Amino acid sequence: RRLGLSDLASVGLYSGTFETYQGLDILLAAGPLILERVPSARFVLVGADDEGRLSVESAAAELVRDGVLTVVDRQPRSVMSDYLALADVLVSPRSFGGNLPLKVFDYLAAGRPIIATDIPTHRSVLTEERAVLVDRTPEALAAGVISVLCDGEKSALLAAAAREFAVEHLGWGRFLHSVAEIYQTAHSDVPA
Secondary structure (H helix, E strand, O other): OOOOOOOOOEEEEEEOOOOHHHOHHHHHHHHHHHHHHOOOEEEEEEEEOHHHHHHHHHHOHHHHHOOOEEEEEOOOHHHHHHHHHOOOEEEEOOOOOOOOOOHHHHHHHHOOOEEEEOOHHHHOOOOOOOOEEEOOOHHHHHHHHHHHHOOHHHHHHHHHHHHHHHHHHHOHHHHHHHHHHHHHHHHHOOOO
């Protein structure tokens, strides 16, 4: 409500920096293509600084004016789960980069369907079972988002698989297990 989104909106959410390599230009160009098929689609981009806000809002002035695109400033980590929870689909349109975006871990844990560009860094944890992986074009990104928004069963399966992976591989229990393994290895390497 604070963002002015209707309960009937289909929300696509991006979180992270607004740096060029994040691929927001691809997402903004995909917006009108998505709206043609899903008129209720709304886009929320979280993580703007002043420069990023200005850049995105000028590049997508019509979407902002029409209430289709909402740009949110950088938020404290403590509230990010609220933003992720409002999404019907989470998007990582990264164009390039050698490191895995940390947002992907939050996306997996959120238990929402994920659309991500098919680049090696995304592939390090995302598979077709946990996400829709697409080419780095507006058309491919739009098709991926539309496929999830228009297919409730596909959306539910992807969301469940993402959440299951996060619980199994990224949760506190897994962290404790990893620490125990490291300790055991270190302890066994100590001469008697």
